[in-house]
Amino acid sequence: MAKFQTVDIGRSASAASIIFAALRRAIVEGDLADGEPLRQDEIARSFNTSRIPVREALTMLEQQGLVKTERYKGAVVAGLSMAEATEIFDFRALVEAEVMRRAVPKMTAEVLDTARACLERFAAASDPMHYGDLNREFHETLYRASALPYHLGVIENAMDRIDRYLRAQLVLSDGMERARREHLAILDACAKGEAERAAALTAEHILGARDSLAEHMGSVSR
Amino acid sequence: MAKFQTVDIGRSASAASIIFAALRRAIVEGDLADGEPLRQDEIARSFNTSRIPVREALTMLEQQGLVKTERYKGAVVAGLSMAEATEIFDFRALVEAEVMRRAVPKMTAEVLDTARACLERFAAASDPMHYGDLNREFHETLYRASALPYHLGVIENAMDRIDRYLRAQLVLSDGMERARREHLAILDACAKGEAERAAALTAEHILGARDSLAEHMGSVSR
DNA sequence: GTATCGGATATTGGATCCAATATTCAATAT
DNA sequence: ATATTGAATATTGGATCCAATATCCGATAC
Numbered sequence: 112m113a114k115f116q117t118v119d120i121g122r123s124a125s126a127a128s129i130i131f132a133a134l135r136r137a138i139v140e141g142d143l144a145d146g147e148p149l150r151q152d153e154i155a156r157s158f159n160t161s162r163i164p165v166r167e168a169l170t171m172l173e174q175q176g177l178v179k180t181e182r183y184k185g186a187v188v189a190g191l192s193m194a195e196a197t198e199i200f201d202f203r204a205l206v207e208a209e210v211m212r213r214a215v216p217k218m219t220a221e222v223l224d225t226a227r228a229c230l231e232r233f234a235a236a237s238d239p240m241h242y243g244d245l246n247r248e249f250h251e252t253l254y255r256a257s258a259l260p261y262h263l264g265v266i267e268n269a270m271d272r273i274d275r276y277l278r279a280q281l282v283l284s285d286g287m288e289r290a291r292r293e294h295l296a297i298l299d300a301c302a303k304g305e306a307e308r309a310a311a312l313t314a315e316h317i318l319g320a321r322d323s324l325a326e327h328m329g330s331v332s333r
Numbered sequence: 334m335a336k337f338q339t340v341d342i343g344r345s346a347s348a349a350s351i352i353f354a355a356l357r358r359a360i361v362e363g364d365l366a367d368g369e370p371l372r373q374d375e376i377a378r379s380f381n382t383s384r385i386p387v388r389e390a391l392t393m394l395e396q397q398g399l400v401k402t403e404r405y406k407g408a409v410v411a412g413l414s415m416a417e418a419t420e421i422f423d424f425r426a427l428v429e430a431e432v433m434r435r436a437v438p439k440m441t442a443e444v445l446d447t448a449r450a451c452l453e454r455f456a457a458a459s460d461p462m463h464y465g466d467l468n469r470e471f472h473e474t475l476y477r478a479s480a481l482p483y484h485l486g487v488i489e490n491a492m493d494r495i496d497r498y499l500r501a502q503l504v505l506s507d508g509m510e511r512a513r514r515e516h517l518a519i520l521d522a523c524a525k526g527e528a529e530r531a532a533a534l535t536a537e538h539i540l541g542a543r544d545s546l547a548e549h550m551g552s553v554s555r
Numbered sequence: 556g557t558a559t560c561g562g563a564t565a566t567t568g569g570a571t572c573c574a575a576t577a578t579t580c581a582a583t584a585t
Numbered sequence: 586a587t588a589t590t591g592a593a594t595a596t597t598g599g600a601t602c603c604a605a606t607a608t609c610c611g612a613t614a615c
Contacts, residue, residue: 125404125568127392151597161570163385166598167392170349174396182347183576183597198483205431206424261420265487347598373567383600388568405567405606 126160127167134168138177138188140243141275145190149178176272191272193325199273200321206266207254208314214257215306223302226252230294242287243278249294253301280324348382349389356390360399360410362465363497367412371400398494413494415547421495422543428488430536436479437528445524448474452516464509465500471516475523502546
């Protein structure tokens, strides 16, 4: 029997995955602008490591489509054209609606409470840049009930690619107010066990964001 | 004006991406068994490089979910549980049906001819292990007409994860014959411009393969 | 005979060093 | 004045070397 609590320091994250997580977050939140070059040397210095783990992190980001690398030129934050962004919204609408459809029958009271708490924090949030996190948390809480890990992973990746634009759009005009209203409607459908309605509302919610983004920004990038 | 043909040797693939492509192919085709350890040193020797580009290739594979890495233990080919495989089939059915629905109205005669040629090669193929390639080529040819690159990428990734099991199942019993029949039906719907029917047939085609796999193999791995 | 401990070996993660090439900018020819 | 050439610099990709740790196997205690 174990008499001491083990701490798994051996399983602690590698330098590369720490750097990856930090860069990913910076890109997803929009702190790094589209096209911004990511210098290996500079990043290595800021993390007090060599360039090796930095390169590993950059290859991970490239696999996720968050950066583009060119030989002898380096990595830059990968921006999306309007067509690409639109396609990703369409994809999300398709997959998230289906996940929602399958999640509703499995939602426990606890899941619904957690989601409700998310919305309350969303309404009370003072920092606009925090909306994005709460938005994701709300949706993920509901989706997780589906017990479809592969779907969740794919959704997360798609979300990463467009989150910056979504966040920028959320603070504009009536973005916040509409999101709040639509979230309430989705949660209501979930609470009543109406899977089809929840799925339809989810798709509308995402496609509405797509159209709103297309209006506000003529072209997102390059 | 350019008087000489330029060859872009500078843009030639890096060692890491060559190794990645080779390992990916080996895993997807099932030449490397589930759980098989991938030793950096060994791979490096067989490609006449150092371990650095090998590690880069392994991180790419890990991002794709094709290998699992553990610190100080190394990378192994990532097998799928029955539940995971089933989920990926469901995902494919959802996404590929939608892509097909949107592709049909855009299919030119050339696309249809290319797909038809695929099927003929499929029927005439002598090497059973070549079926898998032709199967993918057939579907991809049709999907590409949709002009939805993000969707295609996601589908490709999902396909990579289950292709081994699919190939193994294809050569069993009536797998080949049924695939041939279903492909013809799909192509027929496409040729007649019946998008909804093509989409429905595509979903059935994939879910049928899912069920067939579930029958033939009690558990896929681990 | 069996279980536990300790060192040898194997293997990975990271640091440092070297090679290759893109970019920049000054010098020069037209 | 402008376009071209060539050297200096910056930056990446890969090789070699070092540190950390998991695994294996023999020695030892009971």
